[in-house]
Each structure stands twice: as C-alpha cells, then as structure tokens.
Amino acid sequence: MKRRAFLKWAGGKYSLVEDIQRHLPPARKLVEPFVGAGSIFLNTNYDQYLLADINPDLINLYNLLKKQPNTYISEAKRWFVADNNRKEAYLSIRKQFNQSDDVMYRSLAFLYMNRFGFNGLCRYNKKGGFNVPFGSYKKPYFPEAELEFFAEKAKKATFVCQSYTETFKRARKGAVVYCDPPYAPLSTTANFTSYAGNGFSLDDQAALADVSETAAKKRGIPVLISNHDTTLTRRLYHGATLNVVKVKRTISRNGNGRNKVDELLALYSSDCN
Template sequence: MKQRSFLKWAGGKYSLLDALNSYIPAGYRLIEPFVGGGSVFLNSSKHCAFLLADINADLINLYQMLAVIPERVITLSRRMFVSMNSAEDYNKVRAEFNAQLLDGAERAAAFLYLNRHCFNGLIRYNLENQFNVGWGKYSAPYFPAEEIRGFTRMAHNCVFMVSGFRRTIALAGKGDVVFCDPPYEPLPGTAGFTSYAAGGFTWEDQIGLAENCLAAHKRGASVVITNSTAPRLIELYEQLGFEINFLSVRRSVSSKGSTRDMAKDLVAILKGKL
C-alpha cells in the first residue's frame, strides 16, 4: 500500500507514483532538491538513505522536528486540530506563526495546522515572509496521525536541509539518484504557477536546474526531472542530452474541480554511470 504525505501539497506526485517508479532507478541515496510533500521518498523501496531539501524553512523545520521529537509535535498539533476550527482560531494561530515567537516544535505544529486548515492547502508567503493564506472553512480537517507515523518510521534514514536546488544538487555524486520536481515551466499562452522564492522560478532557473543536473550526471549521479511539456523546455533538455519521456496525468481544465481531462508531464532522464 502506498504511503500518503501528511501534508496537502500542490503538485504532489502521489497519483503518479506507479508510473514514476519505472523511471527512478535504484541507488544508495535519493536526493530531492524540491522535496515538497515527500510522496516520492516516502514510497521509495530502491534507496537506503535520503537527502531531502527545500527552500521553505518551515517545511524543513516540521520534518526535522518530527524526526527528533515527534510526540511533542503530534501532541501540540492534535490539540489545535481538536479545539481550534474557526476563522478566529485560525487567524490567531497564523498571527502567532508570523510573529516568529514560537519554538521549533510549536512552529512545526502550527505549520501543520495551517496547511490542513487553510484554503486548498496552499503554501504562500507575502514579501515580508508572512504566511498569508486565508482560512479554508473546512468542517472537520483530517488529522493525519497514521501518515505522520509512516513518515517518522523513515525519518532516521533522512537528512533534511533548507537549501536551494543548486547547493543541493552540488552534493550529488556517483551512486546517487537525483529526483527533481521543480515549479513547472508555464505552457505557451498560460500564466502557470512558478512560486518558489521571492522572485519566482524563472526561465534562467530552469536552465540552471538542467545544467546543474548535467554536472551531477558527469560526477556519476542518475537524474530524473519532472516538468511541463513546454516546447522550449523539451528543446533545452534534448540539447543537454536528456532522455525524454511523457506521463499522462489528469488535471482540472476549468474552475470546476469536477471538470478534468488528460494532459502530459515531461520526464527527463540522465542515467548514471555504473
């Protein structure tokens, strides 16, 4: 049975795990520069160790706190889930979170609460680095106790770090497998969603990601990147020698979540040296 992330996460790969598994090779260590909700590493049976990075310090703090003091984080967050489900409660937690006065475990619990209670599980910050997503108005948000337990069973094999993709990929070498799920390049004629840092995830970042992955491959790492099928992205990967594959995915094609159609994702691969 597949392990679900305990977080809501836009663009998560849970629904694509079976297909992705055929592209992600075995290796001693799996490196994820954009770990997000963690569905890929949580379901890996091909790797013994994990280097998991993201530029979101609150996400990594939550992972680190659950790795070292899970019971405290679980107790604090469960308390909030049980007794704090109104707009007033939500705004109070968000204000305390943004005031930067909570200790590590408290901030981890607050981040989990905000993720499960905010609108659509969005993770968004303003220019002052304050979490600014509104209350989701859910009647009884699910407390992911079993999913957290699944995470903690794997955490002793993991190293978590707050890091941009360049620094993370620079650590990859022979025998490593690098899996990248960056913000997708918008398709022509669409705005897309490229939130990553204050400046977004630019075309220059897409080029930098591909080039850094190529350098890791030359050091002996295998590389798998998921992205959109934007033509200039396909051209970039082909120029750098990536093997190009496509996955069928189901996406909403209107404002109504019930209206969905099949689309394609790109899977670009560089096979490591044996």
C-alpha cells in the same frame, strides 16, 4: 501499499508515484532538491535519503518530526478541534505564526494551516508572511498515521534547507537525484509565482537542466526531472530521455474542473560507471 504524505501539497506527486518509481535508476541513495510533501521519499526504498527544500518551515517541521515524533504528534493533535475550525481562530493563528520565531510553534501552526487553510496551499507574501486564506472545511483530517509513518521513515533521511545547486554539490556517485521543481508555465502568459516566496524563473529552469546534465555526464549521477510537457521544457531537456505521463491537476477546488495534462519525465542517464 501506497503511502500518502501528511501534508496537502500543490503539485504533490502521489498520483505519479508508480511512473516515477519506474524511471528512477537503482541506487543506494535518493537525493531530492525539491522534496515538497515527500511522496517519492515515502514510496521508495533506498538505503539513505538526502531531502532538501528552500522552505525553512517545511524542513524545520520534518526535522522536529524526525527527532521528537511523539511530542510533535501529540501537540499537533490538540490543534485539530472544532474551535480552531473558524475563520477568526485561523487568522489569529496565522498572525501569530508570522510574528513567531519559535520553531515548535511555527511547525505546529504550519501543519494546522496546511489542513485548515484553503486547498492545502503554501504561499508567502513578499515580506515572508504566510497568506493562505481560511479553507472552510467541515472537519479537517488529522493525519496521525501518516505522521507516524513519515517519522519512522525519516530515520533514513537527512533534511536540509538549501538551494537545489547546493544539494547537487552534496550528491555523490552511487546516488540518484529526483527533481520536482516549480513547474514551467504552460503558456508565456501563465501567472507564474513560487510557493516559497522567491520566483523560480525560466533562467532557473535552464540552469537546473544544465546542472542535471552535468551531474549525469561528468559525475556519474543520474537525474530524473518532472515538469510540464511544453515546447520550452522539451528544448531544455534535449540531452535527456523523455517520457510522457498524464496526470490530473489538483489545484481546482471543483473536482469536475480537473483536467488531465501531459507531464514530462526527463532522465539524464549516467555515462560513466
């Protein structure tokens, strides 16, 4: 049974789970430097997980859910009421979120805004303020079963807020790394902004390819990366085995406007056993 993440997530990997499972080498531990909503974590069965992201709100939520699942879920459920499904209520909560340092409040508001905000987007302005508009949905879904499953599975996971380079340093032989970075633009004119507020540039794309190849060839840790299938990414991943998969784009609010595009799964295999 495929498990859905409790967060809506732009670029989430739910639709690619089977393809990614097929190309992930066997290992004791899965390391994810860009965990996002965690679809791969939820649909694989490793002994241990190291799951990282540079978004502190995301990682704080995951650690709270892991440590206090009953408290978090019961508190979160109270936010999913009709009175909160109004633009004025949403904007008030968003304003409080941006002014608060309280981890529990921010974690509860983060889930609320993910479900009541527009299209499940996660976006911050340059000052670090969450700025996704109200979503105007009839009755946002409270993902209780998904939260409970995540909390149970989280017992096997360590969640850390850090850069992908730091996460690679923590990977050890016996692990496999899966990278789902902010994708390279489909064209040089594409509007390319990062969901966590600091851009993932073309230089970052190249650096990730380098650190992945080094991990595989010199440290014996295989790395699988997903990205758009473009001339650029094929050049970046020239040292990897490339497989193409088709996936539907899910950002468009109009389902009819969602086209299938090619994505690459680039596997850097370990040369040393």
